[in-house]
Amino acid sequence: MNKEEISEAMKDIKFAEKIMDIQSPEEIQKAFKAKGIDLSLEESQVVISTIKKVDESESCELSE
Secondary structure (H helix, E strand, O other): OOHHHHHHHHOOHHHHHHHHOOOOHHHHHHHHHHOOOOOOHHHHHHHHHHHHHHHHHHHHHHHO
16 A cells, blocks of 8 residues: 555545545445555555544544
């Protein structure tokens, strides 16, 4: 997994918003593949976990 490529892809706001709603590793794989980034299912699961952590973190900050 190339963290730089993933970080660069996430700078695209529309792409980032799209993957925020994706729950399955297969769909994450497809989304990144469309950006030219190949992820394994395990890597896709890591992306999902990271997104969930960021989302939960932002939710906590907003509620304070």
